[in-house]
Amino acid sequence: MKDDMFYKAGPLIFKRAEELRNRPTDTEDLLWNYLRQGQTGIKFRRQHPASNYVLDFYAHQICLAIEIDGSIHALEEVKRNDVERQRNLEVFGITFLRFTNTQITRELDQVIQTINAKVIEMLKKISEATSSPSGAGELQIIPAIDLIDGKCVRLTQGDYSLKTIYNENPLEVAKEFEGAGLRRLHLVDLDGAKAGAVKNWKVLETITSKTSLIIDFGGGIKQEDDVKIVLNSGAAFATVGSIAVKDESKFVSWLQHFGAAKFLLGADVKNEKITIGGWLETTDIWVYDFIEKYINHGVQQIFCTDVSKDGKLEGPSTELYKNIIRKFPQLHFIASGGVSSMKDLNELAEIGCNGAIVGKAIYEGRITLNELKKFS
Numbered sequence: 001m002k003d004d005m006f007y008k009a010g011p012l013i014f015k016r017a018e019e020l021r022n023r024p025t026d027t028e029d030l031l032w033n034y035l036r037q038g039q040t041g042i043k044f045r046r047q048h049p050a051s052n053y054v055l056d057f058y059a060h061q062i063c064l065a066i067e068i069d070g071s072i073h074a075l076e077e078v079k080r081n082d083v084e085r086q087r088n089l090e091v092f093g094i095t096f097l098r099f100t101n102t103q104i105t106r107e108l109d110q111v112i113q114t115i116n117a118k119v120i121e122m123l124k125k126i127s128e129a130t131s132s133p134s135g136a137g138e139l140q141i142i143p144a145i146d147l148i149d150g151k152c153v154r155l156t157q158g159d160y161s162l163k164t165i166y167n168e169n170p171l172e173v174a175k176e177f178e179g180a181g182l183r184r185l186h187l188v189d190l191d192g193a194k195a196g197a198v199k200n201w202k203v204l205e206t207i208t209s210k211t212s213l214i215i216d217f218g219g220g221i222k223q224e225d226d227v228k229i230v231l232n233s234g235a236a237f238a239t240v241g242s243i244a245v246k247d248e249s250k251f252v253s254w255l256q257h258f259g260a261a262k263f264l265l266g267a268d269v270k271n272e273k274i275t276i277g278g279w280l281e282t283t284d285i286w287v288y289d290f291i292e293k294y295i296n297h298g299v300q301q302i303f304c305t306d307v308s309k310d311g312k313l314e315g316p317s318t319e320l321y322k323n324i325i326r327k328f329p330q331l332h333f334i335a336s337g338g339v340s341s342m343k344d345l346n347e348l349a350e351i352g353c354n355g356a357i358v359g360k361a362i363y364e365g366r367i368t369l370n371e372l373k374k375f376s
Contacts, residue, residue: 005060007092008257009049017054021047027068027104028056034112035066040119050094053085058094062122063259065089066115067098091228093262095122125214125236139349141372142334143177144186144359145170147200147219154360155190166363174207180369185213186239186303186357192220201233208234216264227254231262237301241266242276244294245283252297260298266336267291267304272320275307287320288327295328303334303357314338316356318347325352342371 006014024032028046035044035057048058050065057066072078086096097118099111145152148160152167167173174185185207191199198220208215217230218239230238240263244251255263267287268275274285291302304324306317316338325333334355335348341361348356361367 006049007051007089009051013049013052013054017047017049020054025068025070025101027070027101030104030108031057031066031068031099031111034108035115040116042119042123050089051092053089055089059119062119062126063092063094064118064122065094065096067096068104069098069100071101073100091231092258093231139345139353139375140184140355141182141345141375142184142186142216142355142357143182143362143372144188144357145173146188146190146359147203148190150200150203152363153190154363160190160194164363170203171206171210174211174213176369178211178213180373182372183212183214184355185211185215186359187215187217187235188239189217189219192226193218195220196222198226198229201229204230204235205233218264218266224254224257227258231258236262237264238262239264239266241268245274245276245285245290248293255297255299261300263299263301264334265294265299265302267302268307269304269317269320270307288324291324291328291331295331301332301334303336303355305336306338315340315344316348318351321348321353322351340366342367342375345375 024046032046035046040059042059042061044057044059044066046057048055048065050058055065056068058064067082069082073082090096095118097115103111146154147170148163148165150168150170151165152170152173153163153165155163170187177185187204187207189198189200200219201217204215204217207213214236215234216237216239217233217235218241221227221230221238221240222243227238238258240251240254244265267290269287270282272287274283274287274290275281276283287304294302304321306320316335321333321335325331332354333352334357335353336357339345339348339356339358339361344361345356345358345367358367358372362369362372
């Protein structure tokens with residue numbers, strides 16, 4: 001079993017879980033008789049250790065916890081503890097369903113319907129996050145919004161002095177993308193990247209609360225607290241790049257702590273070597289070694305940017321992407337940088353890319369939302 005399934009739970013929590021498993025309540029037994037049969041289509045575990053807590057029931061495949069609250073949970077102090085406990089676990093991307101003993105004993109059919117509906121909803125969300133819409137080559141278009149001072153901007157080759165403001169209302173832009181049938185959004189906190197700490201999380205929070213877009217958010221994620229802020233603000237994925245290069249042990253600890261599925265790894269590349277420091281510094285790390293290392297740590301999605309192409313509308317690095325896809329056919333690979341036309345997107349689809357991040361070409365009208373709607 002994967003380490004991240006238990007969110008670093010210690011020996012005492014495992015012992016406590018075993019004790020509770022050996023003396024279940026009547027309502028736990030009643031619900032377990034249904035869940036254990038696998039009729040939901042996924043596997044649940046009972047009395048599951050998670051960080052400093054024990055969950056009544058847990059399905060790791062979709063990070064869904066089910067809690068049964070007895071009468072003691074009506075007490076204000078216990079309610080406050082429940083809220084704090086749930087909040088601490090939601091940081092890891094865990095979703096909760098809560099039922100009372102009365103609901104289990106008197107309304108079991110309704111409880112089961114609620115559980116089944118939630119399972120279907122979460123499986124669909126996971127599928128949408130990692131699959132592509134129908135269309136040429138099954139390519140998923142991921143529009144990008146870069147943020148400075150809460151505004152939608154674009155840089156050329158990462159240069160802050162070459163900044164163009166496209167819209168002062170990122171939510172308005174996000175809603176336009178959603179209206180065109182796009183399902184994902186690549187949100188970049190350029191203020192955060194410059195400051196070394198997440199800054200534009202309120203914009204993220206606003207977009208996640210007012211659209212159904214599946215968002216990856218990056219820029220300034222340097223500490224574990226930054227990851228928590230991003231995930232708590234509604235991002236489906238935390239986007240990480242330079243930390244994975246500069247501090248492997250820290251990033252691996254995040255993968256274990258939050259789960260590798262919560263991260264989108266970025267690889268900035270020049271001449272097949274990883275670059276960092278706003279693309280100013282080229283390392284000796286071969287991109288293929290970099291990708292292989294983190295696939296072995298459980299990373300499932302990677303986007304790759306050829307820094308010589310980004311923001312210049314000169315076309316994507318199809319040969320580089322071909323090589324990566326050939327070497328790692330199991331990888332959910334997302335192309336980034338250089339896309340200037342629908343022709344470029346068709347070429348990326350043909351070589352087997354799962355997704356393509358598109359920014360400047362949309363904002364400058366080289367690719368229209370109507371074209372993307374038809375493509376999707």
